Amino acid sequence: MANALNKYAAIQSGIMSTIHAYTGDQMILDGPHRKGDMRRARAGAANIVPNSTGAAKAIGLVIPELNGKLIGSAQRVPVTTGSTTILTAVVKGTDVTVDGINAAMKAASSESFGYNTDPIVSSDVIGMKYGSLFDATQTMVAKIADDLYEVQVVSWYDNENSYTSQMVRTIKYFAEI
Numbered sequence: 001m002a003n004a005l006n007k008y009a010a011i012q013s014g015i016m017s018t019i020h021a022y023t024g025d026q027m028i029l030d031g032p033h034r035k036g037d038m039r040r041a042r043a044g045a046a047n048i049v050p051n052s053t054g055a056a057k058a059i060g061l062v063i064p065e066l067n068g069k070l071i072g073s074a075q076r077v078p079v080t081t082g083s084t085t086i087l088t089a090v091v092k093g094t095d096v097t098v099d100g101i102n103a104a105m106k107a108a109s110s111e112s113f114g115y116n117t118d119p120i121v122s123s124d125v126i127g128m129k130y131g132s133l134f135d136a137t138q139t140m141v142a143k144i145a146d147d148l149y150e151v152q153v154v155s156w157y158d159n160e161n162s163y164t165s166q167m168v169r170t171i172k173y174f175a176e177i
Contacts, residue, residue: 084157
């Protein structure tokens with residue numbers, strides 16, 4: 001998603017937030033966390049838990065032109081799977097529009113990156129095989145200067161099956177080299 005957006009309009013800076021299903025290292029009931037993390041010590045199925053993420057930094061490793069331009073955070077929420085990534089970015093371009101961004105995302109769609117126009121929720125992505133599924137219904141654009149725009153784009157993923165599907169694709173890729 002970040003790569004497709006950056007190709008459409010150059011990302012100047014951005015904040016990537018994941019709204020992530022709770023994970024196995026969170027507590028079922030409030031109690032001590034094995035690593036001493038007081039937030040993760042709270043019941044995962046009953047709380048929204050702020051957390052860190054390395055996803056924004058990792059993007060800079062695979063897309064060098066975005067290195068150092070993105071920061072990120074995570075909120076773990078009480079759902080078992082079905083998560084979303086929200087990228088809010090300042091981009092530089094001419095005539096940046098919702099339709100233009102959505103067209104760029106659709107053109108970038110692949111076996112790993114899906115494109116969606118339906119009004120879905122987290123349970124709708126359970127079992128999907130895309131690494132992430134772009135949600136065209138949530139794209140927003142605001143012009144902030146002559147050639148600068150603030151945009152927000154959103155994608156969904158199944159934190160179990162999407163990851164596994166990406167790993168299978170990676171193994172197949174390396175097996176064919």
